[in-house]
Amino acid sequence: MEMKKISEIKKGDRVEGFYIIKSVDIKVSNNSNTNKYLDFNLGDATGDINAKLWECNEEIENKFKQNVLVKVKGTVNEWRGKLQLKIEMIRLTEETDEVDICDYIAVAPYSPEIMYNDILDYLAKIENTDIQNIVTNIISNNEKKLMHYPAAKSNHHAIRSGLLYHTTTMLKAGEKLSEIYTFLNTDLLYAGIILHDIGKIYEMNASDLGIVSEYSVEGQLIGHIVQGVKMIETASIEVKADKEVTMLLEHMVLAHHYEAEYGSPKKPMIPEAEMLHHLDTMDARMYDMNKALTETKEGKFSERIRSLDNINIYKSFVKK
Numbered sequence: 001m002e003m004k005k006i007s008e009i010k011k012g013d014r015v016e017g018f019y020i021i022k023s024v025d026i027k028v029s030n031n032s033n034t035n036k037y038l039d040f041n042l043g044d045a046t047g048d049i050n051a052k053l054w055e056c057n058e059e060i061e062n063k064f065k066q067n068v069l070v071k072v073k074g075t076v077n078e079w080r081g082k083l084q085l086k087i088e089m090i091r092l093t094e095e096t097d098e099v100d101i102c103d104y105i106a107v108a109p110y111s112p113e114i115m116y117n118d119i120l121d122y123l124a125k126i127e128n129t130d131i132q133n134i135v136t137n138i139i140s141n142n143e144k145k146l147m148h149y150p151a152a153k154s155n156h157h158a159i160r161s162g163l164l165y166h167t168t169t170m171l172k173a174g175e176k177l178s179e180i181y182t183f184l185n186t187d188l189l190y191a192g193i194i195l196h197d198i199g200k201i202y203e204m205n206a207s208d209l210g211i212v213s214e215y216s217v218e219g220q221l222i223g224h225i226v227q228g229v230k231m232i233e234t235a236s237i238e239v240k241a242d243k244e245v246t247m248l249l250e251h252m253v254l255a256h257h258y259e260a261e262y263g264s265p266k267k268p269m270i271p272e273a274e275m276l277h278h279l280d281t282m283d284a285r286m287y288d289m290n291k292a293l294t295e296t297k298e299g300k301f302s303e304r305i306r307s308l309d310n311i312n313i314y315k316s317f318v319k320k
């Protein structure tokens with residue numbers, strides 16, 4: 001039986017490998033009220049796969065928890081167009097396996113320390129004292145979470161330190177575009193980029209591995225957009241910031257999803273908010289396209305990508 005990473009798995013394979021438990025639920029078979037099974041979301045640094053352990057008992061139920069590394073043997077099937085692993089054997093890792101859990105999680109391509117310093121570099125470019133004080137207050141009070149939090153539970157930047165990666169990529173793109181659209185207020189733009197998703201560190205509950213276990217109660221009832229606005233409001237009071245500065249930053253966070261159905265009660269009404277929205281959308285879509293391409297062979301189409309309007313991405317032979 002071949003040791004395989006998740007990105008290498010194909011339908012019909014019999015596989016063996018080390019995977020991290022990203023989530024596990026006890027479920028009951030549709031045709032029975034008593035036959036329980038474990039429904040896993042397993043992952044490694046290359047991707048995720050759903051897995052089923054069809055026979056389980058109370059001992060097994062209590063044995064396998066989230067964020068635990070396990071060794072698995074099984075057969076790969078397909079269910080509703082997606083690969084699914086039927087687990088034949090599963091056990092916790094042992095010292096003799098000589099594996100490190102950090103080698104089996106998806107992480108940003110840069111260290112969190114480097115990316116955090118990138119943010120500080122852009123923060124230093126902000127000339128407006130009130131804007132700089134608000135942003136400094138918020139990121140310094142949340143530095144610990146920022147170092148490992150993903151930008152999502154699934155889809156774009158759902159990796160360890162993904163929020164920092166998403167933010168720094170947008171800052172670099174925003175800086176380049178502001179050289180073309182010279183009327184943009186870069187103080188507002190940089191601050192809006194840094195703060196637009198800051199509420200996600202309270203919207204989701206994530207481990208130090210960057211794996212989200214669930215959305216918080218506040219996250220489900222309020223959401224990261226309103227949470228971000230609350231953080232700006234609190235910081236502005238603490239640093240005694242100008243009211244209009246506060247209002248403009250709040251507007252940028254409120255409007256960055258553009259549509260009410262996606263959580264934005266206002267559409268962008270200043271050019272910096274408009275640019276923020278497009279930078280956010282572009283970066284998320286480029287991330288998901290790149291991820292799909294890394295998992296697809298040349299001359300082939302990827303599986304349908306739900307976050308990209310359910311389209312298939314084609315990987316060309318043409319080299320850059």
